[in-house]
Amino acid sequence: MNKSVMDFEDIERELRAFEDVERRKLGLAPEPPKHWRDLNPQTFTADERATTTILLGGLTLAHDTLVTGALAGLGYKLQPLDCPDGEALRLGKEFGNRGQCNPTYFTVGNLVKHLVHLRDVGGIPTPDIIRNYIFFTAGACGPCRFGTYVTEYRKALVDSGFAGFRVLLFQQQGGIKQATGEATGLALNTSFFKALIAAVMAGDCLNLAGYRIRPYEVHRGDTDAALLACRTLLTDTLRRRGNVLLALLRCRRLLNRIAVNRMRPKPKVSIIGEFWAMTTEGEGNHRLQRFLEAEGAEVDIQPVTAWILYNIWEHQHDTRKRLMLRGADEGMFGLRGKDGRRKLALLWVAERMVRAIFGAYTRAIGLNAYELPDMDEVATISHQYYDNHLRGGEGHMEVGKLMQTVEQRKAHMVISIKPFGCMPSSGVSDGVQSLITARYPEAIFTAIETTGDGEVNVQSRIQMDLFKAKKRAESEFRDAVQRTGLTEPALEAKARKKTKALAYPSHVVAGTAANQVLELAKITTL
Numbered sequence: 001m002n003k004s005v006m007d008f009e010d011i012e013r014e015l016r017a018f019e020d021v022e023r024r025k026l027g028l029a030p031e032p033p034k035h036w037r038d039l040n041p042q043t044f045t046a047d048e049r050a051t052t053t054i055l056l057g058g059l060t061l062a063h064d065t066l067v068t069g070a071l072a073g074l075g076y077k078l079q080p081l082d083c084p085d086g087e088a089l090r091l092g093k094e095f096g097n098r099g100q101c102n103p104t105y106f107t108v109g110n111l112v113k114h115l116v117h118l119r120d121v122g123g124i125p126t127p128d129i130i131r132n133y134i135f136f137t138a139g140a141c142g143p144c145r146f147g148t149y150v151t152e153y154r155k156a157l158v159d160s161g162f163a164g165f166r167v168l169l170f171q172q173q174g175g176i177k178q179a180t181g182e183a184t185g186l187a188l189n190t191s192f193f194k195a196l197i198a199a200v201m202a203g204d205c206l207n208l209a210g211y212r213i214r215p216y217e218v219h220r221g222d223t224d225a226a227l228l229a230c231r232t233l234l235t236d237t238l239r240r241r242g243n244v245l246l247a248l249l250r251c252r253r254l255l256n257r258i259a260v261n262r263m264r265p266k267p268k269v270s271i272i273g274e275f276w277a278m279t280t281e282g283e284g285n286h287r288l289q290r291f292l293e294a295e296g297a298e299v300d301i302q303p304v305t306a307w308i309l310y311n312i313w314e315h316q317h318d319t320r321k322r323l324m325l326r327g328a329d330e331g332m333f334g335l336r337g338k339d340g341r342r343k344l345a346l347l348w349v350a351e352r353m354v355r356a357i358f359g360a361y362t363r364a365i366g367l368n369a370y371e372l373p374d375m376d377e378v379a380t381i382s383h384q385y386y387d388n389h390l391r392g393g394e395g396h397m398e399v400g401k402l403m404q405t406v407e408q409r410k411a412h413m414v415i416s417i418k419p420f421g422c423m424p425s426s427g428v429s430d431g432v433q434s435l436i437t438a439r440y441p442e443a444i445f446t447a448i449e450t451t452g453d454g455e456v457n458v459q460s461r462i463q464m465d466l467f468k469a470k471k472r473a474e475s476e477f478r479d480a481v482q483r484t485g486l487t488e489p490a491l492e493a494k495a496r497k498k499t500k501a502l503a504y505p506s507h508v509v510a511g512t513a514a515n516q517v518l519e520l521a522k523i524t525t526l
Ligand code: SF4
Pocket: 101, 102, 103, 144, 145, 146, 274, 275, 392, 393, 394, 419, 421, 422, 423, 424, 425
C-alpha cells in the first residue's frame, strides 16, 4: 500500500520536473499557484450609518416591512427587497455556482436584481452603490448548504459587477452576543435584538390573523385591506419605538370589523417543510399560500417565532449533553471556561421570555388560544424516527409536526414544501415521512419539491390531495352538526350573532367550521 503511494508521488515529482524543464526551454516562467480568496468586505463604520442604506429581505411582506420600521427606529436607513420572483431566480442561476439549493438562487438573484435596478433604472453609478448600500442577512455554519450562502452572495456580486459590495451576517446560532468585526456601524446589541424580535413577533401575529380570517371573509379583499392598515400602524409604532401592545390592540379593532362567515366547511392545510420555502410568499413556493386559499382551503402557517424556539431548544439540548461529558469540550459552543448550568438557566429565561412576549402579542391582537409548539414534545415524539442530533434545516421538526397534526387533529392535510435537493428536508425528512404515513394511514400528506419551474405539476398534485381533504372537512362538518342536534339554519342564525372576525372557535377537530358548530352548541370534546 505504502509502496504504491510512494510510486505515485515519484511520478508526480517527475512530471513536475519535466514540465519545469520544458517551460524553461520555451521561455515560460513557472506559474505561481493562484488561490481563490474570499475578500469578504465587512467595513461599515458608525459614521457611515446616515449615508448607508441597509437592504434586507427573505421573510414575509409583514416581517420585512416591520423589521424595516423597527431598525429605522434605532437610526438605520433600511430598504426591504421585493419578494424574490422568477427574474431573481434567473439571475441567481446566472451568477451562482451550480448545485445550490433554490433559496440561494432566489435570494442571491434578488439582491443582484435590486442592485442592477439601482444602477440601470435608478442611474446610480456602481461605485456609489457599493459605497452607500449594504446587505444584511442571516447565516449559519451549516451543516446544510445554508453555511455557504454568504459566500454565494459574494461570488454572485463579484461576477455581476458589484465586487466590494458588503454583505453583513447575523449568525442564526450566535444568540444575542454577536461580534460584527469591522462592522461597527451595525450594533448587534440588546436594543437591536429587542427591536428585531418585536418586529418578527408582530409580523407573525399579522400573518396568523390574516390566515385565520381571509378564507371566511364575506367581502373579498377586506382582510388584505385591513392587514395593510395594520402593517402601516405597526411600522409607524416600531419606527417611533412606541408601544407595540397598544398598536396590536388597535389592529385587533381594525381586523374585527371584517365580516366573516365561518359556517363554510373548508379543508385546513398545514404548511411545513424547509424554512424559506414554507415562509416565502412568492414564486419561490409558487405562491402556495394564496393558491391554497384560492382553491378553497384554510392555511395553517408556521410562525417565525417557532423557529426562534427551535434554536433555543438546540442550545438547551446540546448544553445538557455537554454537561454529561467527562471534561469540558473546546468546540465553538463548548463549555470550557463556561458555567453550563448558568447557560441552561439563561436559555430557560430566554425561552420563557419569547413565550411570554409572543403570548402578550397574540392576546393583544385577539389570536385567542394560539399556542406555540412545545419543542421538547416535538423532539420526543420524532426522535425514534429522526434522530434529534441530526441538524440542518428544520431537523426533526417536520416529522414531529406531521405526527402532532395527525394525532391531535390539527389539520386535514399537511404539505411539506422544500427546494429540490434540500439535504435535510427532501434528503432525510421525506424518506422518514413515508414511514410516518405508513404508521398513520389516515394522514393526507403531500411532499413538494420546488425548482422554480413546474408550477402546474405542483399545483395539480396538491389539487388531487386537496380533493380528499375537502371531502374530509365536509363529512367532519356534517358529523358536528348532527352531534349538536340542531339544524344547519338554526346554527347559522346563532353564528350570525358571532360578528367578530377574530373570534376563532376553540380547537376540537381539524376544521374551523366544525369547531364553530361545536362551540355554538357548547360541545368541547368529541
Ligand atoms: S435547509 Fe435545505 S434548502 Fe435550506 S439551505 Fe439547507 S439544504 Fe438548502
